[in-house]
Amino acid sequence: MIRNRGIEVLKVIDIKEALALKNVLFIDVRSQSEYDDGTIPGSVNIPILDDAERVIIGTIYRKKSPDEATLEGLNFASNKLPNLYKKIKEYSKKYDNIVIFCWRGGMRSTSVCTLLSMLKISNIYRLTGGYKNYRKYVIDFLKNKIDRYKFVMLHGLTGVGKTHILEKLQCIGKPVLNLEKIAKNSGSVFGNIVFSGKPPTQKMFESLIFNVLYKAEEDYIFVESESKRIGSVQIPEAVYNRMINGYHILLKTTLENRIKIILEDYVVHLEENDFKIMKSINHLRKRLGNEAVDKLIKKIDTKDYTYVVKYLMEYYYDPLYKYSIKKYNNYDIVIDYDDINDVLPIINSFLNNIRITRRELE
Structure with a gap:
């Protein structure tokens, strides 16, 4: 964990570095339908929002404002945080490295990693670019490598x-x-x-x-x-x-x-x-x-x-x-x-x- 003036800064990692990690577990915090459509093989799905909640937040974002969508997202996520912490805490004892990802490496994975770092789970990384970057990496590899x-x-x-x-x-x-x-x-x-x-x-x-x-x-x-x-x-x-x-x-x-x-x-x-x-x-x-x-x-x-x-x-x-x-x-x-x-x-x-x-x- 890097510290900046006493403030803990989240550890981030790109997909190439993440794939090279030993004894690693990928955790997909996207919704069930996103996970079912495609994920990093071997990853575990712990959704921060379910499919219905994603629809509601998307509607609020489009029709009202990003700020209101964020607040509603926090409201939905708050009930899931104790169970999420408990699960990832157990995984952190079994794996040397845990990589958290969402669709683009944005709010969902960032908020989860922030919470976990505050609760002193240190072997956590946020995947930069999320599943979207992983998908681009796969397509490029299968086409050109x-x-x-x-x-x-x-x-x-x-x-x-x-x-x-x-x-x-x-x-x-x-x-x-x-x-x-x-x-x-x-x-x-x-x-x-x-x-x-x-x-x-x-x-x-x-x-x-x-x-x-x-x-x-x-x-x-x-x-x-x-x-x-x-x-x-x-x-x-x-x-x-x-x-x-x-x-x-x-x-x-x-x-x-x-x-x-x-x-x-x-x-x-x-x-x-x-x-x-x-x-x-x-x-x-x-x-x-x-x-x-x-x-x-x-x-x-x-x-x-x-x-x-x-x-x-x-x-x-x-x-x-x-x-x-x-x-x-x-x-x-x-x-x-x-x-x-x-x-x-x-x-x-x-x-x-x-x-x-x-x-x-x-």
Whole structure:
């Protein structure tokens, strides 16, 4: 804490410095709807004003005066201050650094930080520019600062185990950008029964991608082949271009292996979501025909999921994926496996080879 003639001056920090802090907690004091629209990943929401109060204050600001809006804001905030202090006091014991932010680093974050400093909580910073500056930082990074990353993209038909391999790579410390997990959408007929909670907004999706890339210690990132749109969100243009222009690995295995992988992934979700599955399959009537869809629904009724998965693979997913797979004429490596555990050593060997080649070129 800096002192000026005995008066404590709030500690402020910019986003680049804040992201470099160790054992840090970001606290978003904006309203719930602002937080839900997009925030700094991992931040905690402790609103100083709720959504209804923000509307009231905005109306007073426009129709009366800024001073009256400020007074009304203080009135609304006063009831929340004891609980806010209690929560942040507890967090201050667990974290070396706490960064408070609002939309533009203005009155809400300033008033909270002023109160906390008066109450002798010293490890507090106010984020200059607030979430608005963070958002600008993310957009600039994803557009202009990702040239150093080389993406290694995994391709293959449904059920070949791309997501499993990403998870195995992550477990051994390799940098992985799991876009389906971040988007909470697997893109399959069964995709909406796996992920819990609401999918992220576009802003939050971009922040989560930024979070992975910014923290990556290597100059390569493993990623699964995706279309530009995943559910309701889109991969940022520059990121998608880096993916397309990276290395490409094609994975192959038997149909039996693929069916087994899908059943293992979804079997714990299937019976409790029969209605959702039937609803999704009903949307395929135009592509598969009424007779085929009616039979699939009957098979779901009798819990014959093996038939359903096999049929969808052969007559729906494989034709779709084969088209996208053919878009890449020259794969850097093709891995045709029987045991999925054999894939990682081959990928590691490939990675070592491209590292050596890149060093030679340098």
